[in-house]
Every structure is written in structure tokens, then in C-alpha cells.
Amino acid sequence: MDGKPGLRERKKRRTHAAISDAAIALFLEHGFNQVSVAQVAEAAEVSKRTLFAYFPAKEDLVVHRLADHETEAARVVRSRPPGTAPLTALREHFLQGLRERDPITGLNDHPHIRSLTRMILDTPSLVARMAGFKAGAEHALAEALQETADTPELTARLAAVQIVAVQWALAQDNAARLAYGEPADERYAGALADAEHAFALLENGLRGSRRHDG
Amino acid sequence: MDGKPGLRERKKRRTHAAISDAAIALFLEHGFNQVSVAQVAEAAEVSKRTLFAYFPAKEDLVVHRLADHETEAARVVRSRPPGTAPLTALREHFLQGLRERDPITGLNDHPHIRSLTRMILDTPSLVARMAGFKAGAEHALAEALQETADTPELTARLAAVQIVAVQWALAQDNAARLAYGEPADERYAGALADAEHAFALLENGLRGSRRHDG
DNA sequence: GAGTAAATGTATACCAGGTGCAGAAATCCT
DNA sequence: AGGATTTCTGCACCTGGTATACATTTACTC
Numbered sequence: 508m509d510g511k512p513g514l515r516e517r518k519k520r521r522t523h524a525a526i527s528d529a530a531i532a533l534f535l536e537h538g539f540n541q542v543s544v545a546q547v548a549e550a551a552e553v554s555k556r557t558l559f560a561y562f563p564a565k566e567d568l569v570v571h572r573l574a575d576h577e578t579e580a581a582r583v584v585r586s587r588p589p590g591t592a593p594l595t596a597l598r599e600h601f602l603q604g605l606r607e608r609d610p611i612t613g614l615n616d617h618p619h620i621r622s623l624t625r626m627i628l629d630t631p632s633l634v635a636r637m638a639g640f641k642a643g644a645e646h647a648l649a650e651a652l653q654e655t656a657d658t659p660e661l662t663a664r665l666a667a668v669q670i671v672a673v674q675w676a677l678a679q680d681n682a683a684r685l686a687y688g689e690p691a692d693e694r695y696a697g698a699l700a701d702a703e704h705a706f707a708l709l710e711n712g713l714r715g716s717r718r719h720d721g
Numbered sequence: 722m723d724g725k726p727g728l729r730e731r732k733k734r735r736t737h738a739a740i741s742d743a744a745i746a747l748f749l750e751h752g753f754n755q756v757s758v759a760q761v762a763e764a765a766e767v768s769k770r771t772l773f774a775y776f777p778a779k780e781d782l783v784v785h786r787l788a789d790h791e792t793e794a795a796r797v798v799r800s801r802p803p804g805t806a807p808l809t810a811l812r813e814h815f816l817q818g819l820r821e822r823d824p825i826t827g828l829n830d831h832p833h834i835r836s837l838t839r840m841i842l843d844t845p846s847l848v849a850r851m852a853g854f855k856a857g858a859e860h861a862l863a864e865a866l867q868e869t870a871d872t873p874e875l876t877a878r879l880a881a882v883q884i885v886a887v888q889w890a891l892a893q894d895n896a897a898r899l900a901y902g903e904p905a906d907e908r909y910a911g912a913l914a915d916a917e918h919a920f921a922l923l924e925n926g927l928r929g930s931r932r933h934d935g
Numbered sequence: 936g937a938g939t940a941a942a943t944g945t946a947t948a949c950c951a952g953g954t955g956c957a958g959a960a961a962t963c964c965t
Numbered sequence: 966a967g968g969a970t971t972t973c974t975g976c977a978c979c980t981g982g983t984a985t986a987c988a989t990t991t992a993c994t995c
Contacts, residue, residue: 515962515971543951554974559953594927638852639845645886661894665919666927668886672859676882680875705879712926713808713880729942729991736944757980768945773982 523561526551530568535622539569539630566636569627576611577640580671581647585655593656597670598706601677605698608691613681614698616691624682645671673705737775740765744782749836753783753844780850783841790825791854794885795861799869807870811884812920815891819912822905827895828912830905838896859885887919 512520529551533542544565548558562568580597587596604612610620627633649667652658658666681698685691743765747756758779762772776782794811801810818826824834841847863881866872872880895912899905 557973565952635849635852638849638856642852661915661918662922664890664894665887665922668890669883669923669927672882672886673879676878680878701875704875708876708879708926710926710928712922712924713883714924771944779981
């Protein structure tokens with residue numbers, strides 16, 4: 508269907524990548540707020556106006572790579588094998604992400620990823636953007652649950668927000684530990700146990716969540 | 722301890738209120754993004770610099786009233802009667818909020834509140850600010866759970882994010898229905914049932930959440 | 936009650952993110 | 966090759982937010 512991208516298309520892709528790369532390099536070196544979009548444009552040899560034609564806002568220079576993950580949970584639910592519970596499919600997917608050190612699980616300690624994660628977490632406007640993705644993920648997952656699991660609308664929405672919230676909490680916890688210096692391979696066992704615990708909590712509820720019950 | 726507020730203090734309060742009132746009136750009339758802070762400052766008969774001395778950012782002109790709610794769930798958990806489960810206290814508090822039409826439950830249909838809610842939901846930067854409050858509420862609740870219920874740290878965090886996510890989903894659902902025109906008194910029964918269902922889901926887990934199980 | 940220190944307010948100029956516009960340059964299609 | 970179309974650019978402009986330097990008001994003290 509797309510046999511020949513065409514020169515125009517190829518050039519667009521290259522410009523897009525050039526701007527993004529220049530931006531991330533500068534941001535990692537000096538900090539997100541310490542670099543102006545004008546500097547990014549200059550480094551990418553492009554006018555400021557063109558930069559904004561490719562990226563609607565400064566934050567998108569960083570987070571555009573993560574946009575795909577917004578619908579990841581929904582895709583997992585939709586493409587699960589027949590007879591599998593949504594939550595089971597999501598757990599397996601998350602555990603696989605941990606094994607593969609998928610950055611979205613917070614368990615990737617490549618220096619580049621780590622610095623990027625740290626920068627995002629340290630920059631309020633980028634954190635806000637991530638929260639936007641989170642909301643999008645909730646919405647997409649709710650739709651997927653409703654359409655593929657015969658779940659009532661409200662229940663689907665409630666399940667979706669719980670699941671997404673838990674996944675993000677797990678990822679943030681992992682990322683925080685790696686940012687603190689713990690190697691991913693060392694953290695893996697704990698991350699696995701935590702994920703199992705978290706998904707069990709989702710399945711069984713908060714009833715027995717106290718260490719000593721009364 | 723504060724017998725006499727003092728003239729300076731009183732004047733500050735009045736200025737604060739004057740700016741906030743002018744801002745909200747203008748925002749409701751013309752829309753958040755259609756009104757500049759300079760216009761707000763002029764309407765409040767104050768310089769732009771002074772406005773920013775009272776409110777760190779334009780969004781705060783709207784959301785500063787909601788800042789108290791950030792720690793509400795945590796306070797409920799901390800001040801619950803001995804022997805009560807945190808989730809029980811939170812459910813009772815939420816149901817009470819519904820009965821009293823507390824705006825935070827989304828079930829208040831006073832025209833002023835409704836317009837304000839609609840404006841916030843329609844303005845991305847305000848939604849982002851709300852998400853910030855949500856994160857703060859999660860954090861505060863996690864601490865409260867950990868300190869008062871002898872819950873392990875991770876479990877407390879996971880429970881907190883689930884609870885906050887569910888409460889917000891309920892509130893947003895109610896607000897959306899009222900924004901659509903449904904009167905609060907008419908919605909009350911449904912909101913009550915939904916809340917009971919949601920808290921039961923939190924307690925018992927997502928296991929049986931499908932309408933027809935397989 | 937006058938005078939002074941501290942706090943608060945103002946005017947002005949400035950920076951950065953983002954947009955509208957008109958025209959130049961590149962690409963595409965025939 | 967040449968015209969139509971898309972893309973890029975420079976420029977002016979708006980808005981949110983901040984720094985500086987100065988004026989004004991409040992509070993405290995004698």
C-alpha cells in the first residue's frame with residue numbers, strides 16, 4: 508500500500524527526526540526548561556515556525572515517542588486469546604514487559620532512558636503531559652473492556668481506571684528505584700513480585716490488604 | 722490565637738477575593754482562554770504584577786478553591802473511628818457527599834457550579850491542573866493508609882491510586898450527566914447505586930465484573 | 936502622634952511559547 | 966519544462982510570567 512514513500516514524505520520524516528533528536532540532546536544536556544524552542548530550531552537548522560508545524564508544543568518534542576503507548580492496554584485486551592480474562596492478558600503483557608525491560612514498565616536502566624525518565628519526572632509540564640496520556644489510556648481501555656468483555660459501561664470505566672492506575676504506580680515505583688541507582692537486573696525479582704501482588708489485589712480487591720487484620 | 726486579623730491581613734484577603742471573583746466572572750462569561758490575565762487584573766483594579774503575587778499562575782485563579790480537597794481522602798482515613806476499615810470510612814464519606822450534593826462528587830447542579838465544572842472540563846490546562854490534584858490526593862491517601870492501617874508501603878500506594886481513581890471516575894460520571902442537563906435530585910438514586918457498586922468493586926476485586934462470566 | 940522599617944503595590948521592560956500572514960522555495964504531476 | 970501544490974521561512978504579534986527599580990501603605994516604636 509505504501510510502496511514508495513516519495514521524496515517529500517522521506518524528507519518530512521528526516522526533518523521530524525532531526526528536530527526531535529536535536530531537542531532531546533539539548534534537553535538532556537541542559538534541562539528542559541533551560542533550552543528554548545528557538546535554540547532547538549537553530550540546532551536542527553529549521554525555523555521556529557517549522558518546528559511548530561511538526562510538534563504542536565514544546566513538550567511534544569519529548570513525549571511524542573510515548574504516544575503509541577496510550578492505546579497499548581486497549582490493544583492487549585482486544586487481541587487477547589479467546590477465553591482469556593482481560594486482566595489475565597494484561598498481567599501477562601506487563602510481566603512480559605518486565606522481562607524485556609520495556610521502558611514503559613520503568614525497568615529499563617539504559618543511561619539514555621534513565622536520564623530521559625528522570626528529566627520527565629523532574630519537569631512539571633512533562634508530568635502533566637504524561638497524565639494526559641494516562642487519561643487517554645483509561646478511556647481506550649474502558650472502551651476495549653466494554654466491547655470485548657460484555658462489561659457494563661460504568662463497570663468497564665471503573666475497571667479501566669483501576670487497572671491503569673495500578674500499572675502506572677508499578678512503573679513509577681520501578682523507575683524511582685532505578686533513578687536511585689538500583690540496576691534493572693537486580694530490581695527484576697522485586698518488580699516481578701510487586702506486579703504479581705498488584706494484579707492479585709486488582710483481582711481480589713482491597714479487603715485483605717492490611718497486614719494484621721482486625 | 723488570631724483574635725485580630727489586622728488591617729493588612731484583611732486587605733489582602735479582600736484583594737485576593739476581588740481578583741478571584743473578577744477572574745471567575747470574566748472566565749464564565751467569555752471562556753478561560755478568551756480572557757487574558759491583563760484583563761482580569763484591570764477588572765480587579767490591580768496591576769498584573771500584583772495579580773501574580775496572589776496567584777502563581779492563571780489556572781490558580783480558578784482552581785485555588787479546590788486545593789483543600791487534595792487531602793480530603795487522607796483526612797477521612799486519619800480521622801475514622803477506631804475499628805473502621807479505611808475503605809468503609811471513605812465510602813461513608815462519599816455517600817454523605819452525594820447526599821449533601823458536595824460539588825466534589827459531581828452531583829451539584831447549581832448553575833454557577835455547573836458552568837464552572839463545564840469550563841474546567843473544556844479547558845485542557847485546567848484539566849491538567851485537576852490531574853495534579855489527583856496525584857496529590859493519591860500521595861496523601863497512601864501516606865494516611867500506611868500510617869493508620871499498618872499497610873505495607875506498596876500496598877498502600879496501590880490501594881490509594883485505585884481508590885482515588887474510582888472516586889474521580891464516579892464524580893466525573895455524575896458531572897457529565899448533570900452537564901447534559903439531568904437534575905441532581907433525579908440523578909441521586911443512580912449516583913448512589915453507582916457509588917455502592919464502585920466501592921464493592923474496590924473491596925471485592927474485578928474478578929466477577931463481567932455480566933456473563935465464562 | 937511622628938517617624939521608620941517592612942511589606943505591598945505599581946510601571947516598565949523583558950523573555951519564552953505559540954500563531955497569523957505573505958511570500959519564497961521545494962516537490963509533485965503531467 | 967512548467968504550473969499547481971505543499972512546505973518552509975521571516976516577521977510581526979499576542980499572552981503568560983518574571984526582574985528591576987521605585988512608590989505607597991501598614992505596622993511598630995518611642
